[in-house]
Amino acid sequence: MKKVLVVDDSAVWRTYLQNLLEVHGYTVEVAKDGLEGLNTFFSFLPDTVIVDYVMPKLNGVHFTRFIKSFSTFKNVGIMILTGAEETINPFWAKKSGANAFLKKTAPQSEIEKTVLEFVSQPFSIEWSRDLYTLRNEPFGELVDILEESLRDSTITKEILQLSEYIYDEKLVMKKIYNLFTELFEFDNLYACVSTYSHARIYAFGNKELAKPNFVFKKAEETKFFSYFKYTDAYYEGTERKIENAITEVITRREEPIGFITIENPKIPEVAERILALANYSISLIFDLLNYHMLLGSQKELEEITGAYNRHAIAAKMANLIDFSKRNQLSLSFVSIRLLNLRKLYTSKGADYTNELLRTFVKFLEEQLSDTIARIELGKFLVVILGKNVAQVQKQLNSFQTLLNESDEYRNLKEIEIEMNLFAWNGESVGEILEKL
Missing domain, CATH: 3.40.50.2300 (Response regulator)
Incomplete structure (x- = not known):
């Protein structure tokens, strides 16, 4: 009820x-x-x-x-x-x-x-562990609320200021560690930031550090799940389990882009609350780190699926918009959301699901267009030049029928998809991506 x-x-x-x-x-x-x-x-x-x-x-x-x-x-x-x-x-x-x-x-x-x-x-x-303290220690005065709000805004400001160091990812992680050491007591901090294909993991602390595989295993006890293929570790660790730790999954656009694990916090409730307060601002910093990494690598294609990454598709779309205007050609966009991707990752594993995604992108290229981008973990954008909405809708109907009936691509039936089609009506690239 x-x-x-x-x-x-x-x-x-x-x-x-x-x-x-x-x-x-x-x-x-x-x-x-x-x-x-x-x-x-x-x-x-x-x-x-x-x-x-x-x-x-x-x-x-x-x-x-x-x-x-x-x-x-x-x-x-x-x-x-x-x-x-x-x-x-x-x-x-x-x-x-x-x-x-x-x-x-x-x-x-x-x-x-x-x-x-x-x-x-x-x-x-949604139940969350950061509610524990507030449920058991009610606000007695308005000053309690103001103090909580001040703590929130101060932590947010401190983390967002790290954007000036975005060119040095390890330094950003170290400064997050230094900030947390001022706010509460703990042994070690592990920080992971990831694109859809690549994870980078860092660790800082005063005690013996655990190897990344043990860190990921601990993180997966929460709602974090491994979806990337490549992992780079920027520290040396030992073969030992992490017993006492809390993990905050960092999300952006409702998808995980990393996590922070705190080992042996002296007062877990304090650490949990501060991590919860910091989640949003850390997600912005992690997103900037990922964007900077893509720019620096000069890679256009997402490594797992072969689709364009979010950075590359923005430039591609700007060129296509300009071309369609000059030549008076129709330009259409198809947003495709994979509704059960998280379930596939957790039930079938990252290797199987990533191979399925590669096959799916190949099928999109054959049936719709070769201009495809992975703009979120479970969302793809297909750009179709020279066809109006009615023509693209007919193409989508054939695509859906073939997806359901093809023997060659029968494994794609495991994917539940939702498609939305719209025509370009003068929007900028940013407005189009925001609409998606």
């Missing part, structure tokens, strides 16, 4: 919304101000929140910004209620992370319809 938290300083509105939601089968808890709302949120862990804008101690926008600062709450739905004379600047409204806004002055039938439609959406909460 889905859970909804109602936060409002008006007893009338709390009772009204609670009754409405409980009648429709939802489990509901209420709070009378922003501070109580936060503490109730961390103990109740709702899927959806309906929060008033103007409240004592903490308003609805600040409440929302704080909740959404936790990556584990990215899929929680938050609706902000506003009164007749209350206005929220559109920029700050969007940046607060709220999913919807509703005026309390709307007709009752509209309010009830909007609220029920909102809470019925597939919002959800």
